[in-house]
Amino acid sequence: TQEAATTGTGKGSSGETVTLQTYQSNGTYYLYDTSKPMDGIIRTYTANQGSSLPGNYVTDADNNFQSSNQAAAVDAHYFAGLTYDYYYDTHGRNSYDNNGSDLISTVHYGSNFNNAFWNGSQMVYGDGDGSTFSPLSGSLDVVAHELTHAVTDTTANLVYQDQPGALNESMSDVFAVIVEAENGDFDWQLGEDIYTPGTPGDALRSLENPELYDQPSHMDDYYNTSADNGGVHTNSGIPNKAFYYIANDIGLDKSGDIYYRALTSYLTSQSDFEDARNALLQSAEDLYGANSTEYQAVSDGYAAVGIG
Numbered sequence: 001t002q003e004a005a006t007t008g009t010g011k012g013s014s015g016e017t018v019t020l021q022t023y024q025s026n027g028t029y030y031l032y033d034t035s036k037p038m039d040g041i042i043r044t045y046t047a048n049q050g051s052s053l054p055g056n057y058v059t060d061a062d063n064n065f066q067s068s069n070q071a072a073a074v075d076a077h078y079f080a081g082l083t084y085d086y087y088y089d090t091h092g093r094n095s096y097d098n099n100g101s102d103l104i105s106t107v108h109y110g111s112n113f114n115n116a117f118w119n120g121s122q123m124v125y126g127d128g129d130g131s132t133f134s135p136l137s138g139s140l141d142v143v144a145h146e147l148t149h150a151v152t153d154t155t156a157n158l159v160y161q162d163q164p165g166a167l168n169e170s171m172s173d174v175f176a177v178i179v180e181a182e183n184g185d186f187d188w189q190l191g192e193d194i195y196t197p198g199t200p201g202d203a204l205r206s207l208e209n210p211e212l213y214d215q216p217s218h219m220d221d222y223y224n225t226s227a228d229n230g231g232v233h234t235n236s237g238i239p240n241k242a243f244y245y246i247a248n249d250i251g252l253d254k255s256g257d258i259y260y261r262a263l264t265s266y267l268t269s270q271s272d273f274e275d276a277r278n279a280l281l282q283s284a285e286d287l288y289g290a291n292s293t294e295y296q297a298v299s300d301g302y303a304a305v306g307i308g
């Protein structure tokens, strides 16, 4: 059979045309990217509004994925590539597990599904209900958020409950902001491109002002609840705000290096917010020294949210 890696184009939910790394087999083109430097292949599927995973490959007859029902897949495929590039180019990490595992994404999961998640093996994106969310792969920060869960699961493996869980969520938000910034799309918000399509200018979360979307930004306002695995999407506002202070002090690049080192070298499954402060301080000391401005920025940022 005739087979080859090919380069195609696609139109994402923003309406912009992007270049896609695809694969051609017997005259059909697949969202199957073998171009990454190590062996991680990026593969994108559709669940066709069902819930069986991974579903079916997204294919096209002419290597131009421009129909509206392909937009979510184009975004998932393209943004997964950008996120792979960030972890490889910035931190030398070969895919989410540093072992070259394939990056598998499935779009059109479920019916009006207002969420996206990492299921332990792959990324999964709902289409949203069109009011709360539009298709969730349409925002780079969502894709980077989900792929960072895969990095966390294969490193610190923070338990998805209470403070370790809120820290898990925060790490995903932190690297989502960094990956967007690396791609010329810096903001402190999460989900601004896909949240409430009918309401411009809002977002699901803000690291600059967590309170804007009902998150605390100080330990005094820690939200004790049994819902949402102990409020992991609420209490993430506290470490999120600490990151905002730190990155404002020393910049996103240095902050990203400190956070990556803490996540991959020091944090463990039960680490809480205090442990995060210590892991980040140790990482800052390793990288910049104990009396560095970077070390002081971490100390100040965590003190400002009532930790340490």
Ligand SMILES: CCCCC[C@H](S)C(=O)N[C@@H](Cc1ccccc1)C(=O)N[C@@H](C)C(=O)O
Pocket: 114, 115, 116, 117, 118, 141, 142, 145, 146, 149, 169, 190, 191, 204, 233
């Ligand atoms: C399905 C089970 C719940 C998994 C929660 C996933 S990891 C998650 O946190 N998803 C993100 C999606 C996201 C990311 C960035 C920006 C916007 C939306 C999330 O925040 N989900 C919210 C809606 C939640 O689960 O409360």
Ligand SMILES: [Ca+2]
Pocket: 141, 177, 180, 187, 188, 189, 190, 191, 192
């Ligand atoms: Ca954003």
Ligand SMILES: [Zn+2]
Pocket: 145, 149, 169, 172
């Ligand atoms: Zn999450």
